[in-house]
Amino acid sequence: MGNTIEGMRVLITGGAKGIGAETARMFAMEGGARTIYLADIDDEAGGKTAKELSALCGNAHTGENAHASGGAHSGVNEHSGGGARLCECVYRRLDVADEVGVAALFREIEADGGLDVLFNCAGITSVKNLFETDKALWDRIMSVNVTSVFLLSKEAMRIMSAQKSGRIINVSSVSAYVGGIRTSPAYAASKAAILGLTRSLAKYGAPYNVTVNAVAPGIVDTDMTRDPDFVYSADEVPLGGAASPADIARTVLFLAGEGGNHITGQCINVNGGMFFA
Numbered sequence: 346m347g348n349t350i351e352g353m354r355v356l357i358t359g360g361a362k363g364i365g366a367e368t369a370r371m372f373a374m375e376g377g378a379r380t381i382y383l384a385d386i387d388d389e390a391g392g393k394t395a396k397e398l399s400a401l402c403g404n405a406h407t408g409e410n411a412h413a414s415g416g417a418h419s420g421v422n423e424h425s426g427g428g429a430r431l432c433e434c435v436y437r438r439l440d441v442a443d444e445v446g447v448a449a450l451f452r453e454i455e456a457d458g459g460l461d462v463l464f465n466c467a468g469i470t471s472v473k474n475l476f477e478t479d480k481a482l483w484d485r486i487m488s489v490n491v492t493s494v495f496l497l498s499k500e501a502m503r504i505m506s507a508q509k510s511g512r513i514i515n516v517s518s519v520s521a522y523v524g525g526i527r528t529s530p531a532y533a534a535s536k537a538a539i540l541g542l543t544r545s546l547a548k549y550g551a552p553y554n555v556t557v558n559a560v561a562p563g564i565v566d567t568d569m570t571r572d573p574d575f576v577y578s579a580d581e582v583p584l585g586g587a588a589s590p591a592d593i594a595r596t597v598l599f600l601a602g603e604g605g606n607h608i609t610g611q612c613i614n615v616n617g618g619m620f621f622a
């Protein structure tokens with residue numbers, strides 16, 4: 346059986362692009378997920394990703410040149426023959442730091458029947474140093490990178506503990522261990538907080554068969570690191586350059602599937618040898 350997540354319902358924050366979008370693609374194409382919610386604030390990229398993924402799901406399952414239906418912000422595929430739903434990928438606008446918005450999305454998810462995997466991937470960074478980081482920047486980074494994970498995981502845990510099954514996967518960073526790579530102290534602190542939060546949630550979830558883990562990427566080739574202010578050299582990564590989003594997505598898929606059955610409270614470093622835990 347391998348690492349299938351066949352039929353699962355998945356919520357990915359920050360799923361419009363980068364690591365989140367690639368993980369959604371892998372969940373749909375290789376894992377066989379049934380429903381994928383992409384929650385993001387980038388409506389254009391989110392709508393496009395949802396539409397593309399639904400079209401891909403159709404192609405993968407039917408061999409037809411399926412095109413996603415739905416508007417700019419959603420993509421849904423129907424089996425052209427019997428009308429059975431094969432794979433659905435929907436975009437929902439959500440600022441993950443907005444408690445009211447998080448609660449509203451989970452009401453929808455609950456009404457749809459539940460949730461099997463929450464991938465808390467949304468995140469922001471800054472290259473501002475200690476004295477350039479004011480309280481407003483600190484608060485925003487902590488809200489988006491940490492408070493959101495608390496809010497979303499609490500909602501997910503409510504559903505998953507009642508189901509007696511579920512997977513929550515968070516994103517830390519090599520920055521948590523090495524004090525940031527040219528990033529603001531707020532970013533390093535936020536990603537270190539993810540480690541403690543992951544362990545706390547893991548302790549809560551274990552009796553309910555809900556696992557909670559994190560991945561800690563090093564440098565990944567996404568818009569975040571393509572920012573001209575984020576200067577790095579391939580030499581900093583012993584395995585030779587930045588990771589691809591797929592390198593991270595594969596680890597998330599592993600944790601979400603059967604490979605992760607007996608793993609909880611852990612953080613898997615996917616950093617090309619930048620740091621050995």
Ligand SMILES: NC(=O)c1ccc[n+]([C@@H]2O[C@H](COP(=O)([O-])OP(=O)(O)OC[C@H]3O[C@@H](n4cnc5c(N)ncnc54)[C@H](O)[C@@H]3O)[C@@H](O)[C@H]2O)c1
Pocket residue numbers: 358359360361362363364365384385386387439440441442466467468469470489516517518519561562563564565566567568569570
């Ligand atoms: N790229 C790297 O080198 C790297 C390294 C370590 C950790 N990470 C972490 O990986 C995660 C994904 O980053 P990425 O590299 O794919 O970056 P990215 O910028 O390509 O994607 C981040 C996504 O999060 C979304 N987002 C930002 N703020 C949001 C908010 N308030 N609400 C909802 N969505 C929001 C963005 O719109 C975007 O779609 C982040 O948590 C990041 O900190 C990235």
